[in-house]
Amino acid sequence: MIIKMIPEIGHFALVVALLMAAIQGVVPLAGAATRRPLWMAYGQPMATGQFLFVAIAYACLTASYMLDDFTVANVANNSNSLLPWYYKLSAVWGNHEGSVLLWSMMLAGWGYAATRFTGSLPRDMVARVMGIMGLVSVGFLLFILVTSNPFERLLLNTPQDGADLNPLLQDFGLVIHPPMLYMGYVGFSVVFAFAIAALLGGRLDAAWTRWARPWTNVAWAFLTVGIALGSWWAYYELGWGGWWFWDPVENASLLPWLTGTALIHSLAVTEKRGSFKSWTVLLAISTFSLSLMGTFLVRSGVLTSVHAFANDPSRGFFILMLLAITVTLSLLVFAFRAPRVSQKVGFSWLSRDSLLLINNILLVIMTVTVLLGTVYPLILDSLGLGKISVGPPYFNTLFVPLTVVMCIFMGVGPTARWKRMSFDVVVKQLWLAGAAALVIGIVAPLIYGGSWDLWVSLGLVSALWIVLPMVRDVFAKTRHAGSLGSGLRKLSLAYWGMVLGHLGIAVTIVGVTMVSNYNxxxxxxxxxxxxxxxxxxxxxxxxxxxxxxxxxxxxxxxxxxxxxxxxxxxxxxxxxxxxxxxxxxxxxxxxxxxxxxxxxxxxxxxxxxxxxxxxxxxxxxVRWLWLGALLMAAGGVLAVADKRYRRVRAKEAARPAAARTATEAHS
Structure with a gap:
């Protein structure tokens, strides 16, 4: 009897989760606004309960798949009694309804994680973070229950067997690719919540950036691995041998990665120098908004792609409204609050500050380039102005030169000083690395391919220009230590995370260059x-x-x-x-x-x-493409483990309750 009621249990769990998310989204925010500690305290238990009940719903859907319950429409349409058990597990999220449920469970999971690791933050800040995440969860849980219920029954026309999972998705890559990608997408919701909470509380100081940076790095690392897995899956599963085709759904995952990369660097400047405050908040809003836009593109039915779940227009309209509400309210809060907490911090044109700003601008330009090429054909089609196709030539023509220019500044950035430095010092530090990059980049195609190639040399010089200045910087930082080993150990994990991240970019560039020209x-x-x-x-x-x-x-x-x-x-x-x-x-x-x-x-x-x-x-x-992505992700995780974040948490936890209360009252 209980087995037959598993779908109903799952549906009931989603309803309970929605109610708890609504309480989480309203009561803590009201408590922070009226300074009522009891109301503010509602956020953490509601987030925990929401995660528990969404996980129960997901477990019920998984059980329906494993038991071949073809009375459930979702199971009948996406599974089969002959399907191996491990593909039945992945079939749970290999469809629209199940993938949105996985998204919601991960969103609730990130909210639960936030309750575990923000306990030492000011109470009003935690309440606002929990409230904002609760409101986002309300939107997605409503979307599931109103338009995408995974527990709908086929009681009158139950098939003898299921329609089976799309053979393209019967692969190990699907088992790990969507969860990694969703963890990245949804992880940026925590950073988004921190940014809006900091705006609402008028606390755009270094403290919120110190707490937001680890969440950003972890989400970015998950998204990096998710994109790499998607590229790897397309490479070996689709049979054409390519690894990136500028497919609109591929672009949907690249967009938040680009702004997320800019956000990581902007947070570093805000924490270290107190500048870029408004820019950092705007990047946090943009990154999560682009994650939501990726969801719209994949699940609205406006795209035809092997990666997309085409569905009826009502679902697309719901997600579009959710995206519009999120972006509009966030920008309104930004417009009203950012000018009050902004602060001007000076720096010269030649400094780490300015180089990071230039790189951020380039990343935003790259984002706009990809966004226009992805969305513009859809807008024209929806307005009845005809169909156009924007393919690899457009993206490569614009994206490749921007990447080369960005690499130039990436090579200088890690060795530059904050606030200002002289041009003579830069030349003295980097002339040898630049000369070596040029010589190796020009000679290598002659040795490897037997003839010189401009694009190969350009790619290799760009990669070497990223790596060689970092090697020089590591040597400069360790040469006065007693031994090389002790010098290397003195460098912080955050520094090694930066080194690995930039090394990963260089390795990926080498892979792209070589496989594109010598395949x-x-x-x-x-x-x-x-x-x-x-x-x-x-x-x-x-x-x-x-x-x-x-x-x-x-x-x-x-x-x-x-x-x-x-x-x-x-x-x-x-x-x-x-x-x-x-x-x-x-x-x-x-x-x-x-x-x-x-x-x-x-x-x-x-x-x-x-x-x-x-x-x-x-x-x-070709393997260097994915090796570079793994190095980037490892760099992001390594930076999170830096001891200064542990010190901050310990310091906050050790603060007397009276001091925290005074801080909250002041805010």
């Missing part, structure tokens, strides 16, 4: 016994075989691969699968990964004469 691809016809040579590797098809998977039939090619005449060989086994429930064919790519190159084989169509169309590619340095 080799051949589309060939192959039958058993045929041999094809690509980039010095001989691919020989030895045989074709058939096998049955848990929910598919597959034709498998066995390829023997040999490099030159050195005698070493290995096998690669690409497949062409036919999924039984949907009748949908899929290519299962064979990969031979390596640090400096990938071999990539995708099986195409049966040509009816015993041969198959095959796509064989040699992809140099």
């Amino acid at each position: 080799i691809e051949r589309n060939v016809r192959m039958a058993p016994g045929d041999t094809v040579e690509v980039a010095g590797y001989q691919f020989t098809m030895q045989q074709l075989s058939s096998r049955r998977g848990p929910n598919f039939l597959a034709d498998t090619a066995e390829l023997q691969v040999r490099r030159g005449d050195d005698g070493r060989s290995f096998q690669m086994n690409p497949e062409k699968r036919l999924y039984l429930a949907t009748g949908m064919p899929m290519s299962q790519v064979a990969l031979r990964p390596g640090l400096f190159r990938d071999l990539y084989v995708a099986m195409g169509e049966d040509l009816d004469d015993g041969s198959w169309a095959m796509r064989i590619q040699y992809k140099p340095f």
